[in-house]
Each structure stands twice: as C-alpha cells, then as structure tokens.
Amino acid sequence: MSEAKLTSSTAAGQVESLLSVVDIKKHYQVKTGFMKPEANVKALDGVSFNLDKGKTLAVVGESGCGKSTLARVLTMIEQPTAGELRFDGQDVLGLGAEAAKVLRQKIQIIFQNPYGSLNPRKKVGTILEEPLVINTSLSKHARKQKALDMLAKVGLRPEHYDRYPHMFSGGQRQRIAIARGLMLDPQVVVADEPVSALDVSVQAQVLNLMMDLQQEMGLSYIFISHDLSVVEHIADEVMVMYLGKAVEYGSCEAIFNDPKHPYTQALLSSTPRLDPAHRREKIKLQGELPSPLNPPQGCAFHARCRYANERCAQQQPQLVNESGTQVACFAREEGRL
Numbered sequence: 001m002s003e004a005k006l007t008s009s010t011a012a013g014q015v016e017s018l019l020s021v022v023d024i025k026k027h028y029q030v031k032t033g034f035m036k037p038e039a040n041v042k043a044l045d046g047v048s049f050n051l052d053k054g055k056t057l058a059v060v061g062e063s064g065c066g067k068s069t070l071a072r073v074l075t076m077i078e079q080p081t082a083g084e085l086r087f088d089g090q091d092v093l094g095l096g097a098e099a100a101k102v103l104r105q106k107i108q109i110i111f112q113n114p115y116g117s118l119n120p121r122k123k124v125g126t127i128l129e130e131p132l133v134i135n136t137s138l139s140k141h142a143r144k145q146k147a148l149d150m151l152a153k154v155g156l157r158p159e160h161y162d163r164y165p166h167m168f169s170g171g172q173r174q175r176i177a178i179a180r181g182l183m184l185d186p187q188v189v190v191a192d193e194p195v196s197a198l199d200v201s202v203q204a205q206v207l208n209l210m211m212d213l214q215q216e217m218g219l220s221y222i223f224i225s226h227d228l229s230v231v232e233h234i235a236d237e238v239m240v241m242y243l244g245k246a247v248e249y250g251s252c253e254a255i256f257n258d259p260k261h262p263y264t265q266a267l268l269s270s271t272p273r274l275d276p277a278h279r280r281e282k283i284k285l286q287g288e289l290p291s292p293l294n295p296p297q298g299c300a301f302h303a304r305c306r307y308a309n310e311r312c313a314q315q316q317p318q319l320v321n322e323s324g325t326q327v328a329c330f331a332r333e334e335g336r337l
C-alpha cells in the first residue's frame with residue numbers, strides 16, 4: 001500500500017491524501033426469517049486506503065464483496081458503522097449537516113446503469129441542471145451555460161440539451177450520467193461499475209473519456225469494477241476485496257505483474273490477455289462467494305483456496321506489507337506461496 005501520499009498541508013505542516021479512509025465498517029442487522037433472530041451482516045469490515053489528487057484507485061471483487069457498500073459510504077449516501085473518513089484534511093463524519101452538505105458536493109457518484117439512473121421523463125438539460133438548482137444560487141442562464149459546456153466536455157452536442165434519455169445510445173447515456181456527476185465540480189468521483197452495462201466496443205470510448213476528464217479537471221477516481229481487464233487501463237492502485245475486507249492492495253503494476261493473494265491470482269487468471277507472453281495458468285475458483293449472513297470462520301476464502309491449511313480455517317489473516325503491496329494470506333507469511 002502506498003504510504004499517505006501527499007497533496008494537502010495540515011496545520012501541523014504534515015501532508016495527507018485528498019481522501020483517507022481508516023478502518024471503515026458498515027454492518028447491517030438483517031432479519032433471517034419469521035421468529036428467527038436477526039443476523040449482523042458485515043458488508044464492509046475494516047477497510048483502509050488513501051486516494052491522492054488526480055489518481056485512480058480501483059476496487060475489485062465479485063458481486064457481494066462490499067464494493068457497492070463502500071461506494072455508498074464514501075458518497076455519504078449511508079453512514080458507516082465505524083471508522084474514519086477524511087476529505088482534504090477534514091473529518092467528514094464529525095461535520096454538522098450544513099458542512100456535510102457542502103462537502104458532499106465534492107464527492108459524486110456515477111452509477112452502473114445509464115438506463116436506470118436517468119429520469120426518462122426529463123430532458124437532458126433539466127437532468128444536468130438539477131444538481132445546480134438544489135445546491136447553488138446560479139441564475140437560469142448560468143445553469144444552462146454550464147450544462148452546455150459540460151455536454152461539450154463529454155463529447156455531446158448542444159442540440160442534445162433538449163432531448164430525452166431514450167433518444168440516446170447506451171454509451172451516450174453514460175456520457176450524460178458522467179456529465180451530471182461533474183456538474184458540481186467534484187474533486188472525487190466514485191464510479192460504480194461505470195462501463196459494465198455497455199457493449200465492449202463502447203466501453204473503451206467511455207473509459208478514454210473518463211481519463212481525459214481526469215486530466216482536464218484534476219479528478220480523483222474510486223473505480224469500482226468486477227472486471228480486471230478494464231481496471232488495468234485506468235487504475236494507479238488496486239484494492240481487491242473479498243467478503244467485506246481488502247485481501248490485497250497495491251500499485252496497479254504490482255498487482256497485475258505479481259499478484260500475491262490466491263484470490264487475486266484466480267481473478268487475474270480468468271482475465272483474457274492478448275499477449276501470449278503474459279497469459280496465465282487458468283485457476284478455477286471452487287464454489288461461490290460465501291453468504292455474508294453466515295461468513296466462514298478463519299480466512300473467508302479458505303473453502304475456495306488451494307493453499308488453505310488448518311490455520312486458515314481457524315484464524316483471520318491481516319494485511320501485511322510485502323514489497324510495497326499489502327497482502328492478507330498465511331500462505332505468503334509462511335512461505336508456502
């Protein structure tokens with residue numbers, strides 16, 4: 001894991017990342033059935049990372065690993081159960097309602113499904129201007145100008161301002177969703193599977209647009225995805241999650257060139273690679289992701305892991321630094337892998 005990398009100065013002269021997340025948790029009480037006791041589901045169970053200005057952290061893992069809960073907590077749609085969230089040096093969770101509202105504008109979200117996330121009854125111009133109506137005192141004219149500028153930035157034309165979402169292709173709709181996410185000039189964008197609903201041929205165009213906008217506007221991204229082949233092109237750092245915890249966290253280069261955790265290795269082995277020199281032995285993952293309602297004891301991955309031993313079934317591995325990457329695996333610690 002990168003040490004806190006340095007973007008903003010604190011009063012003590014120290015510097016810290018734009019976004020710092022420390023041991024964040026989100027637990028839910030869930031009913032398990034009639035007359036049955038409630039269960040405590042640990043959707044997010046102690047995740048930490050730093051994000052610097054202009055950088056992209058990809059969060060990857062199977063559906064149900066806690067990625068989308070993390071997105072909702074980071075964008076303050078949901079309050080975490082415990083942990084610390086600092087934005088530009090400020091403790092986000094300790095803020096009053098007014099200050100939190102202002103700060104919330106700085107961290108915006110783009111959802112996976114451009115079909116469901118845009119109101120079909122509203123014109124594109126209205127959709128784009130809505131965040132400005134709610135959060136700013138800009139005049140009608142200024143709002144329209146900003147919407148037209150943003151349409152141009154995402155590669156759409158002025159005449160699109162008066163059209164409805166159904167008149168656009170999937171890729172164009174995701175451009176509109178991106179434009180709406182940027183209307184309040186955020187510094188951090190949490191993109192929750194932003195291209196997974198799109199045709200493969202369109203995915204690259206939208207990813208390129210996101211990278212261009214990052215350069216132009218100095219954006220930082222939390223890029224949530226189950227698709228490692230997409231992540232490789234856009235991420236600076238990668239965090240691999242399994243059942244609410246990070247199991248590996250490091251630079252994109254290190255994760256792709258030398259994946260250390262058995263789960264990361266299995267995920268990467270099923271990612272298609274064009275270059276034969278970089279093709280990997282296919283590792284078939286046994287079984288499904290366990291239910292968070294009934295998580296296994298010990299390492300949550302042990303029932304699917306080909307390196308598991310007795311200790312793995314009893315104890316939970318913690319993240320340990322290994323050549324600049326953080327890995328939670330006993331087989332690594334014991335030199336068995």
Ligand code: SF4
Binds near residue numbers: 330
């Ligand atoms: Fe596999 Fe054990 Fe490592 Fe978990 S701790 S990933 S079960 S070897």
